[in-house]
Every structure is written in C-alpha cells, then in structure tokens.
Amino acid sequence: MKLMGDNLDYYAQANALRDVNSYLKLILGMGAILVCVVSPGPVAPLLILVTLSAITLVFAKIPVRVYVELLHIPLLFAFFSVIVILFLSGGGEPVLTFSIANVPLTATSGSANLAFLVLVRTFGGMCGLFFIALTTPMIEIFSVMHTLRVPPVLIDLSMLIYHFIFVFIGQSIAIHNAQTIRHGYTSFKRSLNSMAMLGAMLFIRAWKEAEDLIIAMDSRCYDGKLELPGQQNPPKPVAVASVAVYLCLCIAVAIMTSTIVPFR
Amino acid sequence: MTNLLEFDNIHYAYPNCPASLSGVTFSIKKGARVALVGPNGAGKTTLMLMCNGVLEPSKGRVLLDGEPLRYDSRSLREVRKKVGMVFQNSDTQLFAPTVYQDVAFGPLNLGMEPAEIKKVVARALLEVGLAGYEKRPPHQLSGGEKKRAAIAGTLAMDPEILVFDEPTSSLDPAGAADLMELLDELNVKGATIIISTHDVELAYLWADQIILINKGTVLHTGTPEEVFTDPSLVTSSNLRMPAVLELYTELVSRQMVKKTQSPKSVLQLVSSLEENFRKPGADRVIGTITVCDVDATGTGEIKAWIADHPGLRCGAMGTRAKNLAERESIALDFTYGVIDKGILRALVGENSILLTPASMVPHVFRRVETYCRESGNTISVVCLNNTPHQSPSPGDMKEGDQKE
Numbered sequence: 001m002k003l004m005g006d007n008l009d010y011y012a013q014a015n016a017l018r019d020v021n022s023y024l025k026l027i028l029g030m031g032a033i034l035v036c037v038v039s040p041g042p043v044a045p046l047l048i049l050v051t052l053s054a055i056t057l058v059f060a061k062i063p064v065r066v067y068v069e070l071l072h073i074p075l076l077f078a079f080f081s082v083i084v085i086l087f088l089s090g091g092g093e094p095v096l097t098f099s100i101a102n103v104p105l106t107a108t109s110g111s112a113n114l115a116f117l118v119l120v121r122t123f124g125g126m127c128g129l130f131f132i133a134l135t136t137p138m139i140e141i142f143s144v145m146h147t148l149r150v151p152p153v154l155i156d157l158s159m160l161i162y163h164f165i166f167v168f169i170g171q172s173i174a175i176h177n178a179q180t181i182r183h184g185y186t187s188f189k190r191s192l193n194s195m196a197m198l199g200a201m202l203f204i205r206a207w208k209e210a211e212d213l214i215i216a217m218d219s220r221c222y223d224g225k226l227e228l229p230g231q232q233n234p235p236k237p238v239a240v241a242s243v244a245v246y247l248c249l250c251i252a253v254a255i256m257t258s259t260i261v262p263f264r
Numbered sequence: 265m266t267n268l269l270e271f272d273n274i275h276y277a278y279p280n281c282p283a284s285l286s287g288v289t290f291s292i293k294k295g296a297r298v299a300l301v302g303p304n305g306a307g308k309t310t311l312m313l314m315c316n317g318v319l320e321p322s323k324g325r326v327l328l329d330g331e332p333l334r335y336d337s338r339s340l341r342e343v344r345k346k347v348g349m350v351f352q353n354s355d356t357q358l359f360a361p362t363v364y365q366d367v368a369f370g371p372l373n374l375g376m377e378p379a380e381i382k383k384v385v386a387r388a389l390l391e392v393g394l395a396g397y398e399k400r401p402p403h404q405l406s407g408g409e410k411k412r413a414a415i416a417g418t419l420a421m422d423p424e425i426l427v428f429d430e431p432t433s434s435l436d437p438a439g440a441a442d443l444m445e446l447l448d449e450l451n452v453k454g455a456t457i458i459i460s461t462h463d464v465e466l467a468y469l470w471a472d473q474i475i476l477i478n479k480g481t482v483l484h485t486g487t488p489e490e491v492f493t494d495p496s497l498v499t500s501s502n503l504r505m506p507a508v509l510e511l512y513t514e515l516v517s518r519q520m521v522k523k524t525q526s527p528k529s530v531l532q533l534v535s536s537l538e539e540n541f542r543k544p545g546a547d548r549v550i551g552t553i554t555v556c557d558v559d560a561t562g563t564g565e566i567k568a569w570i571a572d573h574p575g576l577r578c579g580a581m582g583t584r585a586k587n588l589a590e591r592e593s594i595a596l597d598f599t600y601g602v603i604d605k606g607i608l609r610a611l612v613g614e615n616s617i618l619l620t621p622a623s624m625v626p627h628v629f630r631r632v633e634t635y636c637r638e639s640g641n642t643i644s645v646v647c648l649n650n651t652p653h654q655s656p657s658p659g660d661m662k663e664g665d666q667k668e
Contacts, residue, residue, distance in 0.1 A: 009401070010404070013400070013401060013404065137361075137401070138361060139361040139362050139365075139399075139401070142361065159359075159360065159361055160359065162361055163359045163360070163361070163403075166403040167355065170355075209356060212351070212353070212356040213356055213359055215313070215318050215351075215356075216351060216356050216357045216359070217359070217369075218318065218340075218344070219316055219318060219344055219348075219349040220344065220369055220370040220373065220417065220418070220421065221341050221344050221345060221370060221373045221374055221421070222369075222373055223341075223373040223374075223375075224373075225372050225373050226360070226369070
C-alpha cells in the first residue's frame with residue numbers, strides 16, 4: 001500500500017529547501033496562491049505554475065515523478081469542473097458545437113476563456129500549495145503559528161492530530177494487511193464488510209491510543225504545556241530580495257495582462 | 265543501604281475484572297538492577313504502572329524513599345520526577361513532532377527555562393547516542409532509535425529510578441544488546457533500574473535481583489542464580505532455564521566440571537571447563553586488553569593505533585563508540601558482551617581493543633580484575649590514552665568490588 005501522507009511528509013523533511021526560513025517559504029507560496037486567485041487574466045497564473053513548479057523541482061530537488069503524481073489528483077478534479085464550465089456558461093461567439101445523444105452542446109469563446117482561467121488558476125494555486133507542503137515540514141508551520149499568536153490550544157490540538165495521523169496510517173495498514181491475508185477483500189460484499197470492520201477497529205484503537213498517550217504524558221509530569229517554538233534560520237538577504245522581486249513581478253504581470261484573453 | 269522503593273502488600277483489580285495483583289510485597293535498594301520476571305498476564309505491567317502512581321493500589325502501600333505515595337497531583341509530580349517510565353510501545357510515548365520537542369516535553373512541564381531545557385535535552389540525547397537527531401520526526405526513526413528517543417525523554421527529567429516495561433521486546437538482537445549496554449551505563453552512573461521481561465537469558469545475565477511473579481503474587485525474590493537453578497520455580501512460572509545454566513547442570517551431572525557457583529556467562533563456564541581440560545605444561549600466551557575512552561581520544565589517534573597493531577580484535581560498547589567505529593570504518597569483532605569477549609580472546613592469546621564511553625572505563629577494569637581474582641589468570645588491561653584518573657588504583661578497585 002502506498003501512502004501519500006508518508007510521501008508528502010518525507011519530502012517536507014528531506015527536501016533541499018528544508019532549512020530555508022519558513023516565513024519566506026510561506027510568503028512565497030501564499031503570495032503566489034493569492035496572485036493566482038485574484039488575477040483576472042490567465043497569463044499570471046500560467047507564469048506562476050511554470051516558475052513555481054521549476055522552483056519546486058530544481059531548487060527543492062523534488063523528483064518529477066512524485067510531483068506529477070501529487071498534482072494529477074487535484075488536476076483531475078479541476079479538469080472535470082472545467083468541462084462543465086465550458087458547456088454550461090456562455091457569452092461571446094460559439095467556438096465548438098456538437099451534440100451527444102440529441103443533446104446539443106456548445107462552447108462559446110466566453111465559456112472557453114472562463115474555463116481556461118479556472119484551470120490555470122487551480123493549477124497555479126495547487127503549485128503554490130504543493131510548494132509549501134513539499135518544502136515546509138508541519139513542525140515549522142506549528143512554530144510559525146506560535147509566533148503569529150494562534151491560541152496555544154489550537155496549536156496543541158494540531159500537533160496531536162499530526163501525531164495521530166501517523167498512528168492512524170500505521171494501524172489501518174496493519175488491520176488492512178490482516179484482513180487481506182484472510183481474503184477480506186476478495187469480493188465487493190466482503191470488501192464492504194471488511195472496510196466497516198476496519199473503521200470500527202480504528203475508532204477503538206484510536207481511543208486506546210489516546211488513553212495510553214495520556215498515561216505517557218502524565219508519567220512525564222504533563223502540566224498543560226506542549227508546544228515549543230522551534231528555531232528559525234534567519235533568511236538570507238538574497239533570498240528575501242528574490243522572493244520580493246518574484247512576487248512583484250507576478251503582481252505586475254497580473255495587472256498588465258488583465259485584458260489578454262486566449263479565445264476571441 | 266536503604267530501600268528506595270517498597271511495595272507493601274499491594275492488591276489491585278481493574279474495574280469489572282478479577283484481581284490482577286493480590287498481596288505483592290518486595291523492596292528495591294538504591295543502585296539495584298531489578299528484573300520483574302513472569303509469564304504473560306502475570307501483572308508485570310500493572311505493577312510497573314504503580315511505581316510512578318499511574319495506578320493506585322486498592323489495598324496496600326507503595327513507599328518511595330520510605331514515604332508512602334500520595335495520589336494528589338502535586339505529590340504525583342514529585343514522584344514522577346523521581347521515577348521515570350519507559351513504555352513498551354515507544355509510539356505512544358513519542359507524540360511530539362520532533363525528537364527535540366519530545367525530549368523537551370518533560371523539562372518544559374517541570375517549568376525549566378528554555379536555555380536549561382536546551383542543555384538538558386542535548387545531554388539526554390548524547391547519553392542515548394542520538395545527538396544530531398533533534399529535528400527528525402519520531403515516526404521516521406527505526407525501532408531501536410525510537411526506544412532511545414523515549415529513554416532520552418525520560419532521562420531529561422533526571423530520574424533516580426528508571427522503569428522499563430519490556431525494553432527489548434520489539435528490538436532485534438543487536439538493538440537489544442545495545443539497549444542493555446545503555447542500561448548498564450546508566451546503572452553505573454547511579455540510576456536504579458527496574459525492567460519487566462520474560463526473556464530469561466536477559467534477566468539471568470543482566471539483573472542482580474529477580475522478582476518472579478505469577479498470577480498476581482510474588483513467587484520468589486532473590487538473585488538470578490537462586491531463581492533459575494530451582495526447577496520448580498522455573499516451571500511454575502512458565503519460564504525456562506537459561507542455556508548457559510542448563511549446559512552447566514548437564515556438565516556437572518557428568519562430572520565434567522566441578523560444582524561451584526553457577527556460571528553467569530559463557531566466560532565463566534569456559535573458565536570452569538578450562539580448569540579440568542587444560543593441557544598441563546602447555547605454555548600459555550595471554551593477550552592484552554586495551555581500553556579506549558572514545559570521549560577523550562581523537563579518532564585519528566585510535567585509527568593510527570589500530571593500524572599499528574595488526575591482528576587486533578576490536579570491540580565497541582555503547583552507541584557512541586559504535587557510531588564512531590562506523591564513521592571511521594573500523595571493523596568491529598564484537599558488539600555485545602564486549603568485556604567478556606575481550607577476556608575470552610585474551611585467554612587464547614589474542615590482543616583486543618575496546619572502545620567505550622568514558623563512564624564505562626572503570627567498569628572494564630573492575631570486571632577484568634574480578635575475573636582475574638576468581639580465575640587466577642592474569643590479564644593486563646591498559647588505557648590507550650593513559651590519563652591518570654582512568655588507570656585503576658587499588659583504592660578504586662576495592663570500592664568498585666563492594667559495589668558489585
């Protein structure tokens with residue numbers, strides 16, 4: 001069983017930009033996402049998706065295979081939504097007309113522009129999100145949350161949830177294996193049955209894990225304190241400057257190209 | 265010496281369950297190495313959870329330093345500072361996102377200052393051989409590393425008593441040997457150590473006090489020799505005799521060795537055999553054991569010394585020494601039971617060098633000295649970096665022997 005959670009976390013820990021200041025990485029990723037979402041034309045998101053992918057692949061040294069594998073899931077969703085948009089919205093001249101089973105379908109230039117914009121916005125946004133997810137470990141994000149004065153209870157909760165994700169993954173693999181070796185997934189009906197059992201067991205095990213965790217925490221004098229701010233490497237001036245230049249460039253491109261549309 | 269921890273007629277039953285402990289009484293002295301031995305379901309874990317007040321006995325008292333435990337939260341804090349607990353499943357214990365944060369959890373909750381926490385965590389990680397692992401998330405560590413991280417989390421609180429529930433159950437043999445060496449090192453530094461196990465070999469070799477429990481009662485408390493040479497005790501508690509001891513009893517019944525003190529190790533058995541079977545008149549060459557303190561010696565010096573002495577046997581004790589050997593690609597001949605192996609090699613005329621952490625250097629000298637006195641052989645032990653405080657003086661020896 002291949003697990004994406006493992007992959008993401010592994011690369012977040014091991015990538016080449018691991019030790020770069022997290023604020024910088026977050027600003028770059030979030031900034032890119034914002035520009036993508038706000039940009040009225042498709043050029044800026046296109047620019048962002050190309051450059052940010054290049055940064056993720058070249059500077060953070062994420063393998064292309066992993067990156068494509070990660071991106072293809074949200075893109076598949078985006079692709080289907082785009083098809084719906086293409087044929088349901090209107091405006092402008094018809095570009096493409098045909099009918100399936102006597103249902104006439106028409107794509108106009110307006111709907112094509114909108115569909116393309118949605119596609120590149122999603123694509124660019126996902127690149128920004130994956131840039132953050134693949135270069136910044138959760139721990140760093142916790143420490144950023146801490147300095148941004150997010151209430152401690154939220155940070156503690158997120159830390160415990162993060163821990164339990166891995167407990168859950170481990171337990172579900174173990175149960176799934178135990179079921180598979182005894183033919184738990186050989187037919188559809190059995191799969192449903194096994195899946196239900198797996199769910200129920202996960203709940204019980206999670207409960208037990210939580211009880212054990214409390215004992216373990218109490219044994220170490222738990223007094224309501226959990227989070228500890230991590231140390232940040234100070235950002236290099238060159239890095240700060242290049243992030244600033246990059247984001248300004250993106251914004252400028254978004255403003256200047258706001259009227260450009262691919263389909264007329 | 266006073267009793268550090270005492271269990272006085274403890275009774276306990278989990279809600280809606282039959283009694284899991286009924287009248288457990290024993291006491292543990294400061295500096296002891298105690299093994300709680302018993303079959304599955306004997307009540308070992310329940311007993312361990314009482315050491316630091318997680319469970320409160322329904323009848324009876326637990327005494328720490330002669331004071332009965334009290335179960336209000338302030339007193340429990342003090343108790344848990346003194347009694348550190350390492351659980352069987354390291355995953356439940358390691359819940360923070362990084363090793364550093366996990367080890368810092370205890371000190372943080374004890375209210376230490378950030379600067380002090382940093383110092384304490386660095387020391388604890390160095391002690392278990394995980395220095396440099398600070399930023400790693402625990403779920404990416406191997407089983408042995410997780411166990412070490414869990415131990416570091418407990419050590420950071422500087423406890424007097426360390427309680428381990430089945431410490432070696434999920435480790436490979438090398439990992440288990442490593443861990444037991446770490447426990448030795450901690451014990452030599454003054455910690456009282458309690459482990460629960462059903463590994464008879466481990467309990468027999470390592471412990472100096474065995475508490476044999478079954479079905480919620482103590483069957484016997486005593487030295488490993490007492491417990492494991494009594495067949496009725498061994499069978500009534502679903503255990504078996506350690507291999508060395510079994511071999512020894514068979515050899516005794518064939519009059520191949522004299523019945524003396526039961527051998528604890530292969531080394532002792534070999535020496536008893538040698539007494540009977542050594543060819544008279546044969547000239548005996550005895551090798552030398554060189555001890556090298558890896559904390560005080562430069563790696564270059566060690567490598568140069570090894571290169572100067574071909575045919576040398578090389579052994580490493582503890583993670584730091586083993587890491588060093590791996591880093592410097594020094595081939596190791598022994599990685600567990602290192603001192604005994606060194607002596608065994610010396611007896612067949614081979615020289616060896618033992619890489620150890622600083623705290624274990626006097627221990628090596630003591631161990632070899634004890635062996636020499638018992639067997640009448642003379643094996644010379646020298647320090648590679650001969651600093652005065654490490655070479656054994658007669659005063660040191662006596663003190664050490666009394667402790668053993």
